[in-house]
Amino acid sequence: MNNDFKLITGVEVELSDKIKSAYTENDDGFEAVVSAEKISQLVGSFTALLDEPVFFFLELPKNAEENDMGYDVYYLDNCTLPVAKAIMKRYGELLVQDGMSRFGFGSHSSNEEIYVMDYQQVSIYCLDKKKTSALLGDLGIERVDKLHTMWEGFSEDSPGICMRVDVNGENVFDIPENLKSEGMYKAQ
Numbered sequence: 001m002n003n004d005f006k007l008i009t010g011v012e013v014e015l016s017d018k019i020k021s022a023y024t025e026n027d028d029g030f031e032a033v034v035s036a037e038k039i040s041q042l043v044g045s046f047t048a049l050l051d052e053p054v055f056f057f058l059e060l061p062k063n064a065e066e067n068d069m070g071y072d073v074y075y076l077d078n079c080t081l082p083v084a085k086a087i088m089k090r091y092g093e094l095l096v097q098d099g100m101s102r103f104g105f106g107s108h109s110s111n112e113e114i115y116v117m118d119y120q121q122v123s124i125y126c127l128d129k130k131k132t133s134a135l136l137g138d139l140g141i142e143r144v145d146k147l148h149t150m151w152e153g154f155s156e157d158s159p160g161i162c163m164r165v166d167v168n169g170e171n172v173f174d175i176p177e178n179l180k181s182e183g184m185y186k187a188q
Contacts, residue, residue: 004021004035006018006100008039008099008172009097009161009165010037010097010162010163010164012161014016014153015153016068016148016150016153018148019033019148019150020033021038021141021142022141022142022148023133023140023142023143023144024146025129028126028156029123029124029125029126029138030123030129031121031124031147032121032122032123032124032136033119033122033150034076034120034122034142035121038140041139043114045138046105046114046126046135047081047088048085048104049112049128049131049132049135050110051109051152052079052080052108053077053078053079053080053107053109054081054105054106054107055077055079055106056103057073057075058080058101058102058175058176059101060100060101060173060176061072072110072137073187074176074185075187076179076184077108077183078108078183081183087179093167093173094170094172097165097167098163098165098171099162099165100117100163100165102115102117102118103116103165104150108129113125119120119160153159167171
């Protein structure tokens with residue numbers, strides 16, 4: 001097992017030695033796999049580079065009892081950078097550690113975006129690749145030719161498990177209700 005790569009609390013998988021904090025470049029930006037302790041800093045640093053107004057989005061699994069395995073998507077539009085920073089300060093640990101949700105921030109004007117997905121994969125759409133690759137490098141996330149993800153190691157005998165976590169008595173399903181008064185809404 002790779003001792004340098006740390007899993008978030010809400011994920012249980014058998015890690016391959018190939019899994020490390022790394023990224024590849026694509027036409028629109030970057031795809032990365034990021035160790036747990038680096039996710040919050042990456043989100044905060046990239047979000048600080050966005051042009052205002054910014055938006056926050058949160059994807060939560062739909063009700064499994066209704067056999068709907070999709071996601072409900074919630075948005076908080078027209079935020080300032082200090083508001084985005086406040087969201088990460090208040091909910092960052094919960095957002096990062098939860099294994100079931102996905103989240104991110106983007107710019108309404110430039111359409112740049114950071115999207116934290118399942119199994120610690122991060123997608124970044126950006127206009128200034130040089131600045132973003134420098135940010136990734138500063139966090140010790142190395143550029144590779146082939147990105148290895150946790151999905152590669154899944155099998156019937158060794159599946160990946162994503163779990164909901166609670167932090168200070170809250171879980172990610174509380175966030176839309178908590179931010180409703182600030183304008184958070186569910187996408188139709």
